[in-house]
Amino acid sequence: MASDKEFKWIGTRPPRPDGVDKVTGRAKFGADLYVPGMLIGKVLRSPHPHAVIKSIDTAKAEALPGVKAVLTRADFEDRESELVPAGEMMVNYRDIVRNVMAREKALYEGHAVAAVAAISNAIAKKALRLIEVDYEPLPHVIDAVAAMQPGAPILHEDLITDGVDPVPTEPSNVAKRVEFALGDVEAGFAAADVVIEREFDTQPVHQAYIEPHACVASVAEDGQAELWVTTQGHYVVRAHCARLLGMDISKIRVTASEIGGGFGGKTVVYLEPVALGLSRKAGRPVKMVMTRDEVFRASGPTSGAHMKIKIGATKDGKITAGEAELIYQAGAFPGSPVQPGAMCAFAPYDLENVKAVGWDVVTNRSKVAAYRAPGAPISEYAVECVIDELAKRLGIDPIDLRLTNAAKEGTRAAYGPKFGPIGLVESLEQAKAHPHYQAALGPNQGRGVASGFWFNIGGETCASLIVNEDGTTVLTVGTPDIGGSRASLCMMAAEELGIDVDQVRPIIADTASLGYTFLTGGSRTTFSSGMAAIDAARDVVQQLCERAAKIWEIPADAVEWEDGYARPAGANAGNFEPMSLAEIAAMAGKTGGPIVGHAQINAQGAGPSFGTHLVDVEVDRETGRVTVLRYTVLQDAGKAIHPSYVEGQFQGGAVQGIGWALNEEYIYGADGKLENAGFLDYRIPVASDVPMIDTVIVEVPNPRHPYGVRGIGETPIIPPMAAIANAIENALGIRFSELPMSPPKVLKAIGEMAAAAE
Amino acid sequence: MAKNHVTTTINGDAVEFLCEPEDTLLDVLRDELHLTGSKEGCSSGDCGACSVLLDGRLVCACLVLGVELTGHEVETIEAMAHGEVLHPLQSKFIEHAALQCGVCTPGILVAAKALLDKNPDPSETEVRYWLAGNLCRCTGYDKIVRAVLDAAADMRGS
Numbered sequence: 001m002a003s004d005k006e007f008k009w010i011g012t013r014p015p016r017p018d019g020v021d022k023v024t025g026r027a028k029f030g031a032d033l034y035v036p037g038m039l040i041g042k043v044l045r046s047p048h049p050h051a052v053i054k055s056i057d058t059a060k061a062e063a064l065p066g067v068k069a070v071l072t073r074a075d076f077e078d079r080e081s082e083l084v085p086a087g088e089m090m091v092n093y094r095d096i097v098r099n100v101m102a103r104e105k106a107l108y109e110g111h112a113v114a115a116v117a118a119i120s121n122a123i124a125k126k127a128l129r130l131i132e133v134d135y136e137p138l139p140h141v142i143d144a145v146a147a148m149q150p151g152a153p154i155l156h157e158d159l160i161t162d163g164v165d166p167v168p169t170e171p172s173n174v175a176k177r178v179e180f181a182l183g184d185v186e187a188g189f190a191a192a193d194v195v196i197e198r199e200f201d202t203q204p205v206h207q208a209y210i211e212p213h214a215c216v217a218s219v220a221e222d223g224q225a226e227l228w229v230t231t232q233g234h235y236v237v238r239a240h241c242a243r244l245l246g247m248d249i250s251k252i253r254v255t256a257s258e259i260g261g262g263f264g265g266k267t268v269v270y271l272e273p274v275a276l277g278l279s280r281k282a283g284r285p286v287k288m289v290m291t292r293d294e295v296f297r298a299s300g301p302t303s304g305a306h307m308k309i310k311i312g313a314t315k316d317g318k319i320t321a322g323e324a325e326l327i328y329q330a331g332a333f334p335g336s337p338v339q340p341g342a343m344c345a346f347a348p349y350d351l352e353n354v355k356a357v358g359w360d361v362v363t364n365r366s367k368v369a370a371y372r373a374p375g376a377p378i379s380e381y382a383v384e385c386v387i388d389e390l391a392k393r394l395g396i397d398p399i400d401l402r403l404t405n406a407a408k409e410g411t412r413a414a415y416g417p418k419f420g421p422i423g424l425v426e427s428l429e430q431a432k433a434h435p436h437y438q439a440a441l442g443p444n445q446g447r448g449v450a451s452g453f454w455f456n457i458g459g460e461t462c463a464s465l466i467v468n469e470d471g472t473t474v475l476t477v478g479t480p481d482i483g484g485s486r487a488s489l490c491m492m493a494a495e496e497l498g499i500d501v502d503q504v505r506p507i508i509a510d511t512a513s514l515g516y517t518f519l520t521g522g523s524r525t526t527f528s529s530g531m532a533a534i535d536a537a538r539d540v541v542q543q544l545c546e547r548a549a550k551i552w553e554i555p556a557d558a559v560e561w562e563d564g565y566a567r568p569a570g571a572n573a574g575n576f577e578p579m580s581l582a583e584i585a586a587m588a589g590k591t592g593g594p595i596v597g598h599a600q601i602n603a604q605g606a607g608p609s610f611g612t613h614l615v616d617v618e619v620d621r622e623t624g625r626v627t628v629l630r631y632t633v634l635q636d637a638g639k640a641i642h643p644s645y646v647e648g649q650f651q652g653g654a655v656q657g658i659g660w661a662l663n664e665e666y667i668y669g670a671d672g673k674l675e676n677a678g679f680l681d682y683r684i685p686v687a688s689d690v691p692m693i694d695t696v697i698v699e700v701p702n703p704r705h706p707y708g709v710r711g712i713g714e715t716p717i718i719p720p721m722a723a724i725a726n727a728i729e730n731a732l733g734i735r736f737s738e739l740p741m742s743p744p745k746v747l748k749a750i751g752e753m754a755a756a757a758e
Numbered sequence: 759m760a761k762n763h764v765t766t767t768i769n770g771d772a773v774e775f776l777c778e779p780e781d782t783l784l785d786v787l788r789d790e791l792h793l794t795g796s797k798e799g800c801s802s803g804d805c806g807a808c809s810v811l812l813d814g815r816l817v818c819a820c821l822v823l824g825v826e827l828t829g830h831e832v833e834t835i836e837a838m839a840h841g842e843v844l845h846p847l848q849s850k851f852i853e854h855a856a857l858q859c860g861v862c863t864p865g866i867l868v869a870a871k872a873l874l875d876k877n878p879d880p881s882e883t884e885v886r887y888w889l890a891g892n893l894c895r896c897t898g899y900d901k902i903v904r905a906v907l908d909a910a911a912d913m914r915g916s
Contacts, residue, residue, distance in 0.1 A: 019852035022860030023844065025795015025835035029861055032794035122778065208895050210799045210807055211861040260797070260861025261895050292800040483858035483896060644855035648897055652858065655898030679804035679893060687899040688883075688890040 008563075009491040010707055013644045014501050016487040018258075027258045030214030030230025031289045038216065039068055039117040041278050041288035042124040043271070044131050045298060046106030046113050049140035049364040049672030050153060053106055053113065053133060060130040061116055066123035069281035070131070071115040071274060073103045077246060084239075091268060095333035097244055099367050100273050106135065107155055107332035108364050109673045110297030112270075117278040117286045140364040140672040144329035145306050147173040147363045155332060155362045173362045175334030180342050181355040182414045188321025188353030192312025196389055199308050200382040202721075202739040203665035204329070206301035207371050208684050211260020212292060213299060217275035218285035223247065225279075227254045229272055232262045232480055233519020237272055238511045244273040245280070252276070255510040256480040263656070264370030265300045267521050296677035301666060302371035303328040303336045307382045309345075317396045317404045321353040322346045326379055328360060331367035336360045337375030340455070343415035344718075345379035347453040348402070348424055348610060350411040364672055370521060372653065373454045373714035377660065377721060381739070384450040384722030389735065398449050398726070399432045399612075407453075407610075423636025423700035424451060424610035430696055431612045436632045444619050445629065446731025451612045452718025456711035457522030458603030462515035463532035465493060465540050467595040471582025473497065473540075475533055476509045478517025479525040483652075483713070484645035488526050489533045491641055492707065496537035498564030499581055515600050523711025526641060527702075528603035534706050539597030547584050547591040552576045605704025609712050611635030613654065613719035617727040624747030626662055626728060632694040638702040638710030649713045651693040657720025659685045665740050766827040768793070769837035777824035784808045784819035786827075787834060795835035795864045799893065806892030809865035809872075810834045816872040818891075835864035838871065847871055847909045856905035858896035866892045870906045878914055882907065 021027040058070040079093035097103070102111045114131050118124035139153040146152060154171055161168050163177040189195055215229035225247065231237050234254040242249045259266060271288040279286040290299070310323040324345045330336035338358035345356045356379070391398040406424045413419060431437060431449065441447060466474040475493050479485065486506040494501040518524070545559040548566035552559070558573035559566050565578035588595050616630040633650040640646040663683045667675045676682045701708025721739055729735045734749045761776035768791065775790045784801075787793045787810070799805035801820045808819040811833040819834075838845045847870050850856070857863045866889060873880060873888045880888070885906045886899070894902060 013855070015852045016855070018860070019857075020844070020848075022857055022863050023848040023851050023867060024839055025793075025864045027860055028794070029797065031788075031798065034789075034792055122780075209859070209861075210805055210893055210895055211797065211859070212799070258861075259859060260799075261859045263895070289798075292802065292805075484855065642855075644901070645858070648855055648858055648901060651898035651900045652896045653898075656895070678802055679800050680802065684893060684895060685898075686890040686893060687903065688886040690899060692882075692903070693898050693900045 007495060009495045009501050010639065010641055011643065013642060014487065014491065016484050017490060017506050018481065018486055029211055029260050030257045033216045033228050033257065035216060035218065035285045038285045038287050039119060039282055040121045040124045041115055041117045041275055041286045042128055043112045043274065044114040044128045046102065046109060046111040048106055048135055048137050049109045050138040051106045051135040052138065053102060053104065054136055055134040056114055057132040058114060061127040064123065064127050064130060066119040067116055067127045068119065068284060069117040069278045071277050071281065073101050075277055076101050076244060079243065090335060092335070093243055096240060096269065099333060100244065100269065108366050110294065110366060111332070112298065115274045115278060117282050141173070142363055142365060142668045142672055144304065144327050144361040144363055147361050155364065159362065174359055175330060175362055176360040178339045178342055178358040179355070180415045182351065182412070183353035185321045185323050185353045185355045189312040192320045193315045194390065194393055195310065195312040196386050196393065197308065197310040198386055198737060200385065200737045202305045202378050202381065204301040204304040204365065205660050205664040206296060206682065207263040207265035209261030209263060209265060212290040212295045213271055214289040215272050215275050216285055216287045217279040219276055219280040221283060223251050225252045225276055227252060227272060227276060228257055229254060230257045230259045230266060232259065232266045232482060232521050234480065235478060235511050235516050236267065236519045237269055240269045241273050241276055245276055253510055253512040256508055259480050259482050262482055263372045264374055264521060267370050267519055270299055292679065293677045296682060297674055298366050300366070300369045300371065302374060303330065303368050303378065305378045307379065309382045309386045311386045311390055313390055313394065315394065317394055317401045319349060319351055319405045322349065322351050324356040324379060324383065326356065326358040328358065328375065328378065329363045329365065330360050331365045332362060333367045334360055334362055336368055337370065339375065341375030341379040344376035344453055345383050347413050347415070348407055348451045349405045350407050351414065354414040356414065372656065372717045376454055377657065377718045380452055380718050381721040384719065385725050388722070388726040399428050402451055403428050420607060421700050421703060422608060422610055423698045426698045426700055427451070427610055427612040427634045427636060430698060431614055431634050434614065434632055434634070434696065436614045436630060436694065441616065444621060444731055445616060446727045446729065447614065447616050448723040448725065448727030448730060449612065449614055450719040450722035450726060451610065452715050453608060453610050454523065454715040454718065455608050456527065456606035457524045458528045458606045459518040459524055460516055460602050461528040461532045462517050462600045463529060463536045464514060465536040465597040467540060467585050469585060471580065471585040472503045472505070474505050474507055476507045476514055477529045477533065478509055478514045479520045479529045480508055482520050483649065484642065485525045485529065488641035488645060489529055492530045493533045493537045496534055496541065497581060498562065523609065523713040524606065527606055527705060527709050527711050530641070530709055531603050531705060532599040532601050535599035535601060536597040539599065540595060543595050543597065544581060544584050547588065548579050550591050551587065605702070607638060607702035607704055607710040609636050609710050609715045611715045611719060613723045615723045615727050617724060617731060619728060619731050619746060621750055624743035624750065626741060626746060628658055628690055630691060632696065633716055634696040634698055635712060635715055636698040636700050636710065637712045638705065639699055639708035640697045641707065641709060643697060646697055646712055647695040650695045650716045653716025654693050654720050655685050655690055657717045658690060658724065661721040661724040661739060661741060663740050663742060762825045764825060764828050766829070767831040769833060779825060781824040782820050783822040783824055783827065783832065786824040787819055793834055793836050797861050797864060806869060807862050807865040809868040809892060811868060811872060816869055835868055838867060845871065846912050847906065850905040850909040850912065854901045854905035854908065856897065856901040862892060862894045866894065866902060874910050874913060878910060880910060
């Protein structure tokens, strides 16, 4: 562990290497590429939430002057059912091919049914209107609980519930049952003095990245393809497109554009295989950009859920058992994040008896995509609300109740592993000692607290570090930079090399220029690409020492690297003037040729991140509006490489959580159509909705990373919903069990309480 | 359908372009002139990513038609820095780490500049309400607001 030593760069706040490009408008995002001869691709989408597609007639569209290609289900081969990882979720090619372009049925309003490429946007739109689709509308089901009932409209005639015994003989909308358990929950509840059981509902919320999905595809006559795309993982996009289009991986070169937010939602493919298919047919480059309406209707969101939580405890606050039943809606294809939801539900606590059962249910909505700690914010919201109620019932401070039961090093989680060093206790202790926790509250104001856990992941990662002739360097990584990761990766390389951070220029390689690298997700980038950058830098250092040894004519192991200089390791090694990286680089041609370091790793030991949030709210009794007055995030970062970007993740995650808690939801009409597919009606927090978000970076080093890093990007979205629900309860004495806690719901509850009091 | 010929001024330069009647200023900036610093996040005036100044007034470029520009002046993010020198707002955004993905950043900078042109000493609340039309999904706004307040202080020389 290097965490105690003095660092030159780690923990400082240098300007990010892509900063000037981002503040001047130079940075090129997905929609910012224009190439000669480029066509515009557009998608025709189903107006029905559920319908058999009897026929598609594209003749009139194809005959329209300016139309160069039309694509339908007939252009995509069917794929076998095969699960592959994408981000923190698994995807099935049988389903991806159907989500990219509807086959037998349209399964949600907005489901892609056909696509065109034309010489202008106007012609492409006109061509879409000329495509004749014969639909046979079917009854639809939007709600997951309704979809589980006998007689509900069935989305997939061949969907047999996985994970139940005996295996069902009839298809249903229940894709899967999962269970994680430890001990004996019945015995645990029997030993409890207090048992609380509550039900909760949450609605789907969208990742709502400001940049819509966009790409430019170009397929040459020999089948060589180029794809420019906004994505969290261009290697994953390449794999999906190759599989869907029946192409060799080597024939598709994918370049990740700058990415305008993703939050998990840009880990799957929507437009990309369609753009490649259109380009292949047309023989010209094709650009496709989703409208905001399409983003809401056809991409993301995360699941809505119905949950039952039961927790028992003794009078002194020791939890004796916890049980959760979680029903998550997956959208039109199986694969909600109910499994991580079930694994995370009780993970912050050291419990002998725990059981979490999850159900993955398909409905006639767009297929869910990963959203920041997928699954965890939903289940942990419900558990953290019950923990708060338990604390109140027992007359114990909610932080003390959590401390009594907090997971720590050695605790075995219900989902299997024993935790290494973790920072939940530290985050709770620092929350309790924080001035925020003691500050006075006014009328109609309340304070809430909640904690959160996320696993974090590592995975396959490459990096290379090139030493230029003048001693400057280029760091090449394969993880798209979604929030400043290039800054922290350069800092780690500079720390190892002992050079200035601005002597390291970072590049996100295209898929043909660096080995396979898994996507930016799972809070893995600073951890995994950081580890690879460090390894590549150490490779460079070893080569630099060997070159110096050659020049000095001494053994390589008699040279050591310190603060950017090769030095003789000791008096016995000889008396030579230290040589800088630049001096050795200048002589590289005479000492063996170019100096380049490489790393190709499967990063392990990510180390989970725990956090605790404090929030003060004020409720307007006349309007039901909840105002967040003060907010503090305390979270374990292991070691913060660039503290500003760690704080930024804490703040951004908290505010997304505030939106989830108070405003955001998918609203469907009885006709199964989404009613708020725009930023006016799907209202994410704006600057005037929120206060400053205070942050405390807790540092319990992760022993599996050279500098102690753990991922921090996802945990911050987990605690806000419960923290705010708990704060509203503290203000009003009303416990809400539904998200969002929007003004109409709050006003109604206040009215009911007043009526009951009369 | 014949295109319309428009003569206007963009970032101080006389510019001529052809556009369809329904093309927005944002379409013209991006698709015709390839000034892609102005971003399209919604096309409905809800996100502010395409904020530009039209005769000094802050507008969403997606809500203005290209044909309306004759005789007017447009200023985009591309004109904010002068040569090698960044505008103080641009420098402060980098210094305060007031961006993560950066796609909302051009619009927010243009909007913030419009605020400081009118009000060199805004309160935190004034900054928050002025920027309420510019969505940012990454930062939670904290560092953005601090960067604007710090830039304002710098520009006032205090």
